[in-house]
Amino acid sequence: MSEIVAAEIQTTHIVDLARSGQRIDGRGLDDWRPVTVEPGFVKSADGSALVHVGASAVLCGVKLETGKPFGDTPNAGVLTTNAELIPLSSPTFEPGPPQPTAIELSRVVDRSIRAAETIDLTKLCVAPAEKCWICYVDLHVLDHGGNLIDTAQLAALAALTHATVPAKRFGVGEADYPLEVAHFPIECSFVRLGDRIVVDPTFEEEAAGQGRITVATDEVGNVVAMQKGKVGAFSPDEVVETVERAFQHGDRLRAIARAA
Amino acid sequence: MGSVGAKEVPELLNAEGRRIDGRRLDELRPISIKIAPLTRADGSAFVEWGENKVMAAVYGPREVHPRHLMETDKAIVQCRYNMAAFSVDERKRPGLDRRSQEISKVITEAFESVIFTEEFPKTSIDIYIEVLQANAGTRCAGLVAASLALADAGIPMADLVPAVAVGKVAGRIALDLKKEEDNFGEADLPMALVPQSGRLVLLQMEGHLNRGELREALDLGVTGCREIYRKMREALRARYEAAGGAEEAEAAA
Numbered sequence: 001m002s003e004i005v006a007a008e009i010q011t012t013h014i015v016d017l018a019r020s021g022q023r024i025d026g027r028g029l030d031d032w033r034p035v036t037v038e039p040g041f042v043k044s045a046d047g048s049a050l051v052h053v054g055a056s057a058v059l060c061g062v063k064l065e066t067g068k069p070f071g072d073t074p075n076a077g078v079l080t081t082n083a084e085l086i087p088l089s090s091p092t093f094e095p096g097p098p099q100p101t102a103i104e105l106s107r108v109v110d111r112s113i114r115a116a117e118t119i120d121l122t123k124l125c126v127a128p129a130e131k132c133w134i135c136y137v138d139l140h141v142l143d144h145g146g147n148l149i150d151t152a153q154l155a156a157l158a159a160l161t162h163a164t165v166p167a168k169r170f171g172v173g174e175a176d177y178p179l180e181v182a183h184f185p186i187e188c189s190f191v192r193l194g195d196r197i198v199v200d201p202t203f204e205e206e207a208a209g210q211g212r213i214t215v216a217t218d219e220v221g222n223v224v225a226m227q228k229g230k231v232g233a234f235s236p237d238e239v240v241e242t243v244e245r246a247f248q249h250g251d252r253l254r255a256i257a258r259a260a
Numbered sequence: 261m262g263s264v265g266a267k268e269v270p271e272l273l274n275a276e277g278r279r280i281d282g283r284r285l286d287e288l289r290p291i292s293i294k295i296a297p298l299t300r301a302d303g304s305a306f307v308e309w310g311e312n313k314v315m316a317a318v319y320g321p322r323e324v325h326p327r328h329l330m331e332t333d334k335a336i337v338q339c340r341y342n343m344a345a346f347s348v349d350e351r352k353r354p355g356l357d358r359r360s361q362e363i364s365k366v367i368t369e370a371f372e373s374v375i376f377t378e379e380f381p382k383t384s385i386d387i388y389i390e391v392l393q394a395n396a397g398t399r400c401a402g403l404v405a406a407s408l409a410l411a412d413a414g415i416p417m418a419d420l421v422p423a424v425a426v427g428k429v430a431g432r433i434a435l436d437l438k439k440e441e442d443n444f445g446e447a448d449l450p451m452a453l454v455p456q457s458g459r460l461v462l463l464q465m466e467g468h469l470n471r472g473e474l475r476e477a478l479d480l481g482v483t484g485c486r487e488i489y490r491k492m493r494e495a496l497r498a499r500y501e502a503a504g505g506a507e508e509a510e511a512a513a
Binding site for chain 2: 107111226230231234235238
């Protein structure tokens, strides 16, 4: 019970602060926490990246294997994204089959990568209808400090950007070569705190938030994916405002991800 | 969406600006609504929307299963969106796949945003959406059906929740995509509106839209939702006028 009371007091405090343009960690309403990107963190993967956004940490590992293309896309390779909310990253995560939160996380990350045509899947075709590359993007959440979607998406993009196609290992070429990344979508999430909308929410702000919205933008001025989540609502004008903010944050974060 | 290496793209928009089924860009498919088609559920609705057929039922407020999900200060909302194995061209493996689980989650959150859950502490409001025949826009048809089923069950809530998907077809923003348009379209943006507040409780998007197109799509979707809202209210009113219960009609409206 005391936990519930504490949480309610904190929620009120967070919302009150937002009203006066402040946040519990001293940021402005439109400021991100510090972002670090460490590519190549796991040598056993064909591509990997450890991304920190404030207290959140997500490790992404990319593995490529050969397999058979799907029947309805004989000329394309396969991209598949999976996220695990492992119990070490939060007291509320339990072992077992993926819960809706993990499924939403992986699908929203996947949606941005796929819709932006980050990887040209036709280039992952080895022999039509016979053989193609299957690109597994596995997201391992290590520390849940809030805004896992954006942290995981940055990790996925960075891991793909630094991935190698293991052609030699699978006997489909003389040498390994870098995976070609055609576009750089960046996801940017917001939560509503009262009548304010703040970017890159912490764990506590997400808990206090009344609705979350995620906007993925690419480097040529397109919105490529969106997802409203959690209980709450946004007006169309507010959606348009978050899109504009997402474009601005996207440009800056893209530079960080690509420079790493 | 995302038809990599796909077959030939059909002509989605002709020279007269008509779509594959003759609709204009801002035109909805025909919608027919049946309130309370089921006998055992506390509330139910059947929606035929274009070639979609979706049944929704509501049970509750009732005891919470499993019990550990119980909340002491409000009702919980549990929604299950499921597609029948025979609802699509190629048989779908029965049960909830990842897509269905994600849709169940966002629909649950949409309804939690409008239901007055604090009126029924320690209970569960269970919403079941069964897609029997699918032709694009099933999550929106499911939301509409479930919203009507909630009204039929007498669950107090801020408003009905109309929903529709907007997309981009042959470079133009279009309302309420059907399957061919969805498969070969350039963007898909399903949304659900709370008409009284003008706010969106469900919003997803995939594809490519620039800033101007996104604004246009949101506006077109809101207009579409308001038209669906009228049809939903008419259907509820017709049902309760036919039943002769003036009080029930008021409760539903």
